[in-house]
Amino acid sequence: MRRVITFGTFDLFHYGHLQILRRAKEIGDFLIVGISSDSLNFSKKGRYPIYTQMERKSIIEACKYVDYVFYEESLELKRQYCLEYKADILVMGDDWTGCFDNLSDICEVIYIPRTPSISTTQIIEKIRI
Ligand code: C2G
Secondary structure (H helix, E strand, O other): OOEEEEEEOOOOOOHHHHHHHHHHHHHOOEEEEEEEOHHHHHHHHOOOOOOOHHHHHHHHHOOOOOOEEEEEOOHHHHHHHHHHOOOOEEEEEHHHOOOOHHHOOOOEEEEEOOOOOOOHHHHHHHHHO
16 A cells, blocks of 8 residues: 655646646545645745645545545644655655655655646636736
């Protein structure tokens, strides 16, 4: 049983999010997702997500590839989360390449290509126009 963990905000859930969850699940057997809390998001991006953490968590929980969801409260706790959830593999999109290599002593760290031409920011911009 290979346990995979991934992290993200997953605001305005879109096809790129679906792809990374599908591919992360294919890499192992059990997929755990850490959802950035609203306050973590504010500290990271200077704004709150469009959807609340409760809404984002409920949407991710409903995704068939996902087995367990929790709130990521701080970027500094990544090591602790990986240990707590007994992750064998950490999967992130390749916009994060290199950022989590320091965790490779406790789990395998894999960066997979982002889905091109889609992002929450682009969706917000498109709706604004
Ligand atoms: N993603 C992707 N393709 C896209 C958009 C996003 O593969 N077109 C991936 C990202 O690389 C990330 C995941 O989907 O692995 C979630 O993306 P975001 O919600 O933008 O997550 P982010 O705010 O980068 O939070 O601790 C790390 C952070 O919590 C990651």
